[in-house]
Amino acid sequence: MTYTANEMMTVAAARALTNDDVCFVGIGAPSAACNLARLTHAPDITLIYESGTIATRPNVLPLSIGDGELCETALTTVSVPEMFRYWLQGGRITLGFLGGAQIDRFANLNTTVVGPYDSPRVRLPGGGGAPEIATHCGQIFIIMAQGRRGFVDRLDFVTSMGHGEGGDHRERLGVRTRGPTKVITDLCVMEPDPVTKELTVVSIHPGVTRDKIVENTGWPIRFAGTVAETPAPTERELAVLRDLQERTRRAHAGEGTAGEQAAARTGGK
């Protein structure tokens, strides 16, 4: 079965999730990965969206972080202050998903500005929940398509901390959570080195060369001593994912206009 690089990324992320995880889910690739996990090997995984929806089981993927579908299928929905105080800061979330416009070798992320903060070349949306998701969740997975624009030697702005300057930087700041433990791209899976915390390629997706990864990374990327080949998506994984995406497309098309179908294909925050 053929599959896209994006499908490989989503499937690789889904596999890393377990039944016991309580996930703080962002829209787009994280949402697809979390729901794919829920519909395959992790039926009891708990999905939480920052809009306040706890233990939600959407039948179709949401387009925004606060779609009605999320609330209608949730165990319950709490206020946003409660979400950030009792649930995120309260240490109840085992796993957070983040992405960004830029990432560096220590998995710090920038979603704030390209260029100087006071006179930005590009003003990005900003941090949203990321600064505290990055430090309060038990661990962090990052999903990003890999390329030189995003995987940079030096961030213009640290929106959310990964491993900071590396080593024990998190501990030195009094942060007790693990931080980014996996970066899942459309080319490979990286994990921080146990000591230096520098991102290291541990698994390469089928058909991807080391050169391609090097070319698409803005710093001299390191490879682990033993690098695995990511198992290709199984037929079942692809079938469930495509079915979910097709169901999503049909549901949103059913609601209204052609524009809505276009929006469904784009995905929403």
Added chain:
Amino acid sequence: MTYTANEMMTVAAARALTNDDVCFVGIGAPSAACNLARLTHAPDITLIYESGTIATRPNVLPLSIGDGELCETALTTVSVPEMFRYWLQGGRITLGFLGGAQIDRFANLNTTVVGPYDSPRVRLPGGGGAPEIATHCGQIFIIMAQGRRGFVDRLDFVTSMGHGEGGDHRERLGVRTRGPTKVITDLCVMEPDPVTKELTVVSIHPGVTRDKIVENTGWPIRFAGTVAETPAPTERELAVLRDLQERTRRAHAGEGTAGEQAAARTGGK
């Protein structure tokens, strides 16, 4: 129509309430006064109990601060942290009712201990909501039966601040609310002197002598230049109050045992 001193106290308190008040209601005399006001001249008064019930309209008087009746007839019921944070500290309450075991000439109250704090002669229940009710509500009414054991020259413990040491003491502590503006007893109504804040008798209930008030006050009580006679309870006031109390008695008797009827007569916190 004859009436008891306790009925006079309740009626006098009820009259001081207005339709626009948002009241933080305690159980017992305050609850009776507030509901009497609601059932007579102030049908739209808002009653809030610290258990979280907002805009409640009990058909019978509650026995505890958290009776089911309060919740069932409320506009909504919030958590106790929300009640103390958004509603009380938030400055949304115009009027708080307090009572105590002891009161002094500046309307400070003691409900904590008789004797030294560390080896009390009598250990009273403690402050509960009073310390913050006393400073966050727009103004405070105090209802207490008058006698030398309660109206004392010096408190053993200041559970909640009235006018402190008098004068501008509240302002000096940064408290911007008015504090106790009325003390309603079974003998009279007192108000703080506009400057010194010492309690001053402004109205004496029918049939009560000045001597009786003096005898029942543990400090040399002051009388205003002009002292009114409290108008006796009207027939309507008495009828509504007694009807409410009879309805309360019947409702609670209907629930169960003779013991419950006894409890209904005692009233509850």
Added chain:
Amino acid sequence: MARVLPLAAAIGETVRDGDTVAMEGFTHLIPHAAGHEIIRQGRRHLTLVRMTPDLIYDQLIGMGCADRLVFSWGGNPGVGSLHRLRDAVENGWPNRLAIEEHSHAAMANAYEAGAANLPFAVFRGYKGADLPKVNPGIRSVTCPYTGEVLATVPAIRPDVTVIHALRADRAGNVLLEGIVGVQKEAVLAARRAVVTVEEIVDDFGPRSPNAVILPAWTVTAIAVVPGGAHPSYAHGYYKRDNAFYQAWDGIARERDTFLAWMKEHVLAKGPDAFAVHARKAA
């Protein structure tokens, strides 16, 4: 993840000697059956935390389970004193009871801070009151913007919180409704949480999207104890037994009548003794 257990096992596995235990419920949903089980299991040296120590704490204190009490209002609502609490504080019977006393606002904020994983709570409180003179835990911080000095209290982080709720579903999620008090905060502030419930249902069914629900993964153990809040009440199940609150005054006033009552009604009984209160209402 919540496990459904018999009450004795639920308490036995979660409440240990020396623990800081919060048993909450604001008039409504007070976990009396669980309190009785703690007494039967003979727990000792507990620090008991509760805004309104009620009959349940009078019983625990009178049976010698507690070394310390953290509270903000300790009375028998509408009736008068808690005689066992007073006897412990005034006379040291059956043992000396240390007290840490707060206002309701302080404790509500302290639970809230505990649920939010903060080390302390900030609030406008205690102005002109004597409690800060006798409770060294009441301190202050200065607002970094206005210079205003505000009161602080340490967050409450119990070893175990015990509550009574209306019902759980098969997955172990727990629903509260009505006067919800500080129970959600007390559970989320605690290391372990035990919940007794009136019943377990297949599914909560249609409900407010904003229903007060504790997910199964915030609860350690669930025990089904119909009537388990008696003489407190359970919204929609049974009413508050005001007669019992009244009667308690006579039972608890003297040490011997108290001990006799506890022996007969607690030590010699089990959680199923509470079922009668649930049935009476049905």
Added chain:
Amino acid sequence: MARVLPLAAAIGETVRDGDTVAMEGFTHLIPHAAGHEIIRQGRRHLTLVRMTPDLIYDQLIGMGCADRLVFSWGGNPGVGSLHRLRDAVENGWPNRLAIEEHSHAAMANAYEAGAANLPFAVFRGYKGADLPKVNPGIRSVTCPYTGEVLATVPAIRPDVTVIHALRADRAGNVLLEGIVGVQKEAVLAARRAVVTVEEIVDDFGPRSPNAVILPAWTVTAIAVVPGGAHPSYAHGYYKRDNAFYQAWDGIARERDTFLAWMKEHVLAKGPDAFAVHARKAA
């Protein structure tokens, strides 16, 4: 006490030039109709506060209503940039826009502190992040018990908060349900509050005892604007118009297409233009 007014009067009497205005709604219940009315009334020099500036703030900024923006995530959800916001920040069109940027956690806590009448909020936040370097409002306090240093932000206290809710009753009480966001906090933190609603009902009828309700005495003015959240949505009334969010990218990308659209769809219209969105769903 809430007065029921036409939208133009509700906005006219409560929103003034130079005000700090919070228009909240977290994806759900965003008060678009009220935003359009503020634009029509030509308000200027506003400080706009909102966790997630959405199309509604893109429109207000592009029409020159705002001098300053306080926010934590400024994008078109799932689509991309807010072009008018970017044009103001990057190029100063139609005027320079000062920004005060926070994280979601900071703003949620700041609204919560405002509702609780505290001058600031304390939270564990911003560790290792650059925002404190560019936002001098982010400071710290030291825990008086543990010595831990925690982040602080000033409480948000808007001059006026504007929200859209599901319905009001005849007495002027307001009900929200579903994704309730920070709207309750934003209303309680504000001096004045304007609420647009889908409808006014005689009575809310049977509901959860813990329903999210703002009493009439916390609200300044209520305006009935069916469909008033469009292209956002109202739980149980109509769905989010994702197609419009998508289309906005093309409309707002260039100044002239933006101005033409605003002229045709906002300046030349009134609140009744929103009714079609409510009807479409019915």
